[in-house]
Amino acid sequence: MTSAGLSDTRVDGPVPARAGIGLKPQHYRDILDSVPDLGFFEVHAENYMGAGGPPHRWLEAIRARYPLSLHGVAMSIGAARPLDDDHLARFRDLVRRYEPGLVSEHLAWSTHDTGFINDLLPLPYTAETLARVCEHVDALQAAIGRRVLIENPSTYVRFAESEMAEVDFLAQMVRRTGCGLLLDVNNVAVSAANHDFDAGSYLEAFPLAAVGQIHLAGHAVTVDGDGGPLLIDAHGSPVTGDVWALYADVVRRCGPLPTLIEWDNDVPSWPVLLGEAAQADAVLRQSAPAAVEVRHAAAG
Numbered sequence: 001m002t003s004a005g006l007s008d009t010r011v012d013g014p015v016p017a018r019a020g021i022g023l024k025p026q027h028y029r030d031i032l033d034s035v036p037d038l039g040f041f042e043v044h045a046e047n048y049m050g051a052g053g054p055p056h057r058w059l060e061a062i063r064a065r066y067p068l069s070l071h072g073v074a075m076s077i078g079a080a081r082p083l084d085d086d087h088l089a090r091f092r093d094l095v096r097r098y099e100p101g102l103v104s105e106h107l108a109w110s111t112h113d114t115g116f117i118n119d120l121l122p123l124p125y126t127a128e129t130l131a132r133v134c135e136h137v138d139a140l141q142a143a144i145g146r147r148v149l150i151e152n153p154s155t156y157v158r159f160a161e162s163e164m165a166e167v168d169f170l171a172q173m174v175r176r177t178g179c180g181l182l183l184d185v186n187n188v189a190v191s192a193a194n195h196d197f198d199a200g201s202y203l204e205a206f207p208l209a210a211v212g213q214i215h216l217a218g219h220a221v222t223v224d225g226d227g228g229p230l231l232i233d234a235h236g237s238p239v240t241g242d243v244w245a246l247y248a249d250v251v252r253r254c255g256p257l258p259t260l261i262e263w264d265n266d267v268p269s270w271p272v273l274l275g276e277a278a279q280a281d282a283v284l285r286q287s288a289p290a291a292v293e294v295r296h297a298a299a300g
Contacts (some may be wrong), residue, residue: 013108015040015067015101015213018254019280021273022263028058030270031216035065037276041103042069042260045289049090063098069213069260070100077136077150078123079083088143093146101211102258104182107133107170117187125169130176135219137177137183149180149212154187154233156194166191171207184215184249186239190231198245208254214246216247217262226278236265238277259284 017038023031032043041062048055062068072091075083095103108121125131141148152170164172170181183206191201218237224230239247239261251257261276 001224010064010099011067013067014084015069015258017258017284019275019277019284020069020258020260021022022030022260023062024060024267025055025058025209026267027270027273028062031062033056038066038274039258040067040069042071042102044092045070045072046074046096046178048094052088056289061097063219063246067104068098068100069104069258070094070098072103072105075105075140076108076119077140078108078129078133080132080135083136083139088140091222092139092143095146102149103144103146104151104213106151107153107173122153122155122157125162125164125166128164130169130172134176136172137173137179139175141179147178147180147212148180149214151182151184152206153185154184154190154231156230156232158195164223165205167202167205167207171210174207174210178211179210181210182213182215183208183211184217185250186215186217186243187233189246190219190233190238193229199242200249203246203250208250211254211257214247214250214257214259215262216243216276219243233263235262238272239279247280248283248287249283256284256287 020038020040020042023041043059048059050056050142075087075091077083097169107123123133129142137148137150150170150173152166164191166234173179188199188202188206191197192202216239217233217235218239220234222232235287247259259280261273261280263273263276
């Protein structure tokens with residue numbers, strides 16, 4: 001038995017095509033006391049890179065009852081320098097220790113020379129950047145011995161030197177490395193508003209066949225220097241109606257997929273998160289028949 005009173009036997013198999021919730025310390029006891037009907041939990045890898053202690057004891061107890069998704073936030077896939085060997089080793093050790101059903105990272109950079117920036121910064125979409133990102137994705141997948149999902153970013157600036165659209169960059173990365181994609185629907189809504197493009201058209205061009213997981217989150221609305229609307233991927237509020245609508249359309253076209261409710265700031269009470277997850281599960285159930293019809297129509 002673990003210190004939290006649950007069996008050490010783990011749930012095996014892939015992460016189901018259901019809703020999951022990002023695991024937060026303030027909810028450890030709620031989860032273990034109630035064992036809610038959820039598809040999975042997701043953790044940020046960097047929060048569990050210590051060798052032991054209470055975080056691992058809680059995570060081991062929860063992993064005994066639920067599939068796990070491991071989400072990296074500091075690998076700096078897009079950095080101009082090689083991946084950090086120590087960070088990569090700690091990430092690999094976590095994968096081995098917890099055997100998550102899904103492993104993911106961001107299309108972003110956080111390091112420069114010897115410095116680390118606690119942010120997920122955007123990339124220019126050029127052939128040079130693509131080659132570097134693919135090299136790093138290959139290195140990450142080789143280190144952990146499995147496929148990684150790479151998340152589309154939320155962006156607030158565009159680079160004049162970009163040579164291709166974001167969806168084309170992602171599609172080429174998938175073809176070159178064999179990685180999958182994590183589709184963050186809120187990131188699409190945020191970037192679309194900030195750069196004045198149509199989120200629906202973006203998703204129509206997105207390589208949905210490579211998507212292995214979906215993220216949903218809330219965003220903050222503010223204004224830019226010109227007084228126009230500026231959306232921030234804040235992860236501190238409920239999923240908005242426009243994001244729910246985009247999500248339903250994605251699931252209708254590609255079928256049910258593991259879907260995470262992200263809420264990292266101003267984390268609410270446990271029942272609030274359960275309500276968000278229940279809404280995602282409802283969309284998955286309702287959209288599944290339509291997804292079958294879409295696939296049949298495409299095959300015809």
